[in-house]
Amino acid sequence: MNSRLVGFFIWRALCGALALAVATRSSYAHPVSISRALVYVRPDEITAEIEVFLEDLYLFHTLRTDSRDYLSATEIGRGIQLHRQFIAERFQILDIDGRPLVSKLDSTTWQPPASGVPLAELMDHQLTFSLRFDLDEAPEFLTFVQKFTDGGAVLPSEMTLHVQQEQQPESEPVALRPHEPYILRLRWDGPPLSMGDGREQQVAWLVKAKQETLGISSYSSTYSFLYVENRQVRHEILIPLQTLLLDLPIEHEHRDFLSPEEQRGAAAVVGDYFAKGLPVRINGATVEAKFEKCDFFGLATKDFARDANDRDVSLANGRVGVILSYRCPAFPETVSMSWNRFTESMWAVDVVILAGDRIEKRTLSRVGNRQQLEWESPLPHRVVPFSPLRANDLPQSLSLSWTAILGFDIAILIWLVGWRILRPRLTKSPSTPAVFAAAVVALVVGWFAHSRIWQSDPISTAEAAQIFAPLHRNVYRAFECPTDGEVYDALALCVDGELLEHVYRQIHQSLDMQDQGGAIAHVTSVDVSDGTVQQTVHARSEPSFYYVCQWDVAGNIEHWGHLHERRQRYVASFRLNVINGYWRITHWDVLDEQPLGTTVTVREFSR
Template sequence: MSMLNRPLTLLILASASVSSVVAEHPISITEAQIFVGRNSAQMRIRLFAEDLYLFQQMEADEFDMVPPAELRRGLQDHRKFLLEKVTLRDASGEAIEGQVTEIQPFEIPEQGIAVDELMKYAATYALEYPFRTPPEFLTLQQDISDESFIFPSEMKLALHQAGTEMTYTDVLKPGAPQTVRFDWESAPLAEDASEEDWEKWFDERREATLGITSYSSVYSFIYIEPAEVRHEILIPLATLRTILPMEHDDPAFISIDEQDAVRDSVRTWLTKYAPATLNGKEIKPEFSRIDFYGLDLKDFARQAEERKVSLANGRVGVILKYSAPEYPVKTVQLAWKKYYSSMSKIQSVVVAWPNEMSRFEFSRFNEEQDNVFTWEADSDTLPTAGTTIPVATEQPKLDIPVLSIAGAIAGAIALVMLRAHRARTCLAALVIAATVYPFFRVELNHPFSGPVPA
């Protein structure tokens, strides 16, 4: 997805000037402009009359003319079609219910329109998707096709966030969702912002998203340590489902019970196509974890809670561990042997002992030998079997609610010392103690626990 510093209105004007071309082969070409505010998304979909002919089963007469009545019917019936085929989903993958608020039809000649001239006529549909709260993420997907998937389609997307100068553009293919993240708190950059301001803005976004700036890309992190190599991979479910078979009752989600079968397929797949050689010996991977994440992923290192995950914007996190045949790891060869139209390249970040960081790209466009990541340890920094690796530690803390303890003590004293109303006074003291529990707390080093790893 590309990102342009242009107002949406310019894109709408530009798209309106696109010339109509009669296609030799039927193809659905639509243009979608989306304006996302805090309370709703306003979408404008511009399409050619040929879409109505392809998807609304309009009948032409013996002269290959589509009658006016058929065209008017197609324009109305296409409202339901668009609401079904163009979906907007929230961060959890749930579809946001939309409605068609307006149709700007093309002018219909009295004699109708010839089939080979349908691409000269365009209509615009206005759709609205309301929000309860400003969205952090939106996932857009188009599935504009016939039941047999004979006619290809593409949607030219321009999405603009209210209050900013940022517009996202992309071309959506059927069944290929695209996710956009929104920031409603940070002040938008001015149009004349400096290069330094833009760099700072991008750095902040990368930090907030763990460096994951595309939600449709595969990410790879390779960690080389003295005793092992870990390969952590984050794969969109929308990509994975084009590679591996997935059985799911809900067409939009993978349930918890269905996830184990996906894990088994992932193990078989990566064992075959992600081989590693350490110190000259081929090592089979151990799968430390295969987790299912939503868009709210904040820490890849933490195990995800079990939940159903959206096929449109969910992701699978895989951690493969390759143990060194002998200590320490001196050489590494890590390969990726299979590519797909939905996964033609993989960007990897490499973190190697003791303090090296680099990048590597696996790609279907590379030569076979160039799709093997290689690493060799510096002999001067090699640890021995008895080497002690420093571990950062911290002292556990003890959190003391001072006011609550004082209130509880006062209640106990009242219960023992007072003669009249002692039960009522004790109860009042305990209620006050519970009320002030979150306030005036003192944090001290835990007296009965030593330092633990940070």
């Protein structure tokens, strides 16, 4: 016995009782081809044992019986040779790119009774065919396909597939129907899980697995993400190519692959298929779908935001990502969608609806008339209007500062001195109304001196921050506006005209996440710190100051059920001026810029 197979046989022995139970039960319940595959995966080799009933040989190769209705030992021997070839061709394990691994077939050790086997007892005999597949490296993905019966067969073959990875917890068997691939992801880096591992370690292992696949952990399911935003509703659909092909034939020259050219040719057809099959209404009105893109992906793709369609994609394990968008006539209060694109192998689909921070999941099904999705906005959502900053709204310009008091004092002094000079011989004190009138005049003169002439107060750090922060915040908020025109209008409320173009380009560039398909990030926070006033400029009517500060911007983009957040730090020098009574940023010079890191989070939804 090959010593490398010891592990496999130990595991097989453990499964033996179950296999026997399945076989015995099946022999009475189901006379059609039922087989069992026990697959053991090591980093450098896969071994598979395919167990079939003797009846399969009779059915698939039309063996001849003798006059007693017996299959002779010779005829069975012929059947075994034919079935070896049959299994080698029709049981396939595909690599990550959908290419079949080369198998080596070991001969079966089963010997038929010399007298042959009566036809009525064919289901009482099981044969095992052993296959070996050499691997160049530990596989991340394996795709299993059995084609024992042709597609559309009245009585399709069924296989119970049990895949066990070396040094991993015992796995569960799955049912493998003909021509319906089963895709498995394997991890080799993580520590093996055993009964002795703590709960914490197991949870950490699962979280890591989820993060590695960005939450898309099933390779046979269809995913649907519906993003409800201010400007649009966006629908992202990820469907196994195999599932799509059941309802939408796509021309392809190669039997097992779609070429890049064929993918590009099919993109619009697939888009149209979903656009027509998933009608959407927003606020009660039907909105036409805009086809954004359609890409074909292999198993290696984790983030479906990337452009694809540049390499062959396997029909067995390829996936198709489609994005449709629907322009909102106003902020979406209600969204409804009808799913009319179920296939023979997809009877239900989970639609995840993401609206701001709120995430929910709805299951649509062709069974029980549950094809309709109805969503209602839970909260009234409006964009907070921009508010330009009036110069005289500021606390420091309304307060009686020391210059105002000094001005008042000087005015009083001037009045008293003047009164003494002009009225030298007058000994009587001025009347109360006269003093009161003089005080009012002095106050007005002092106030005037403070606000219109001297303006000599250096602006404090706290005051500067009060002016700067809202203007700076509005610059980023402007980019939430749906059109460029509206972005400029909003920017004009906080940035001087000559600087508009410069600021627009600078912010737009900083939010443009080229590494994520050029999506524009949504800013979630802007934190200003370390602000210092460099210089206060004294002007009669339009005060200004120079300000240097640091700020961190967090922005995110969200697609395919996960969220990218990027943080960036900036240091810049600004000048702020009062123009026509309102504060505006008139100078913006970035002194330093550094990335603080990017995180990817898989979104959780309420069930």
